[in-house]
Amino acid sequence: MAKKDYTQLADTIIKDVGGPSNIKSLIHCISRLRFYLKDEQAADDDGLKNTAGVIDVIHASGQYQVVIGTEVSHVYDAVVEKLGPEFVEESDSDQSETQDTAAGPQKGNLVTRGFGNLIGFITGSMSPVIGVIAASGIIKGLLALLSMPQLGTLLKPTSAVYLSINAMADSAFYFLPILVGFAAAKKLKSDPIVAAVIGGVLAYPQIVDWGQKFKTMFEIGGFHFQFLNYTYSIFPMILAAWLAKLLGDWLNDHLPSYLQMIFTPLITVLVVSAITLVITGPIIQGFANGLADLINWLVKASGWIGGLVIGGFYQILVIFGLHWGVVPLVAQQISASGESALNAIISTTMVSQGAAVLAVALKTKKEDRKTLGIAAAISAFCGVTEPAIYGVNLRYRRVFISGLMGSAVGGLITGLMHGSMFGFTGSLIGFSSFFDTxxxxxxxxxxxxxxxxxxxxxxSFAVTWFWGYNDQMEMGKKVEKKKRPGTANA
Incomplete structure (x- = not known):
């Protein structure tokens, strides 16, 4: 099978976002190209929305997001190849501001921009890691399935085969600080190897052993500074990568060039590792674990109410790309307690949107809608709902609402039954994540x-079939999203 050529699509995207001169930087997540533009008003939204291969365009979180779907990594590579390495260097050094001056330097504007930068940082740090975490979670779930007494314990937990496969699955979680550090450094355009080494310090076997025993590092005024276990952790490493970026840049500005190659990484690793182990790590890890446990408790305690509300509204966060703020919380829940009641509810929302678009695909007699609907349904059942939401469901508002109705019911049942997930992967493909490892x-x-x-x-399927969709409906324009606060009106 010939490899698909994304060159023309890359050319169109670059042109319609305003050309290379309008692009500050570019990252991608599971389904979207996320541009940081100098002037979002210079981009041609309508042109992009009507381009084959583009599902939608969104202004959110301080980013200009071009929704591609499952082929986003290929399109990203094609765009980067067109822009070239010189583009990255120029956008790093370009300090020009975006065209947000109409609103002035208001407090709300700064808060919004700060929140957008935070979401963008989390996205850039987490999105490259999501795939391996999801795959690892599926493997661990399958191991739990094969070791179930109800199935005759097909695979003994003490066997060499089980332990070997478990090591393959567990490595992504155990060494998560290294993976997150590397990804965060690439997002920050700093040295990913230095960040990975700092992550390696947090995952070093001796540190892990001391952390599991809460061994005291030292004592000041009766206060014990203890080691903690940072395997499976995310937030301490994200802050450590940011600190490493700040310190590394400062050292490169102040050290002679002939000393930088050795002493910049040396000082950075020593200082940032020490700060993380002694100060920021315990504070952040304690707060993150407490927050994760609190959310788990609230979801379980609220029962059907929490399930109904979260199930009914979660996919609205996806519209604006804000669900990335939830991703690390779910990962933290699983790392802290081994389970996530929140993720169990989120899983039903993926199934619901997939069922809604599947109903459209099976009911319609229009070939293009049928093809798009089936592909989007498969993607949603595999845990990626953006192609379904932007390609079909939002363009027929009732279809999206039908999906929300189904996910509200699914969330309600999950809450009533106090269901939890023990892995990361949701929707139908994530069935093994519901086996308690x-x-x-x-x-x-x-x-x-x-x-x-x-x-x-x-x-979702029934409501869509009988109320949400018929072939007499005209496909609406791709839904316009609210502009980021502080953006000048056109």
């Missing part, structure tokens, strides 16, 4: 997954 005989969460997913699928 620590207690393979407990199928409570798996039953919650089966019942809630079936309910979400049936409700």
């Amino acid at each position: 620590k207690n393979s005989g407990d199928l409570t969460s798996f039953y919650a997954f089966l019942i809630s997913s079936a309910a979400a699928l049936i409700v």
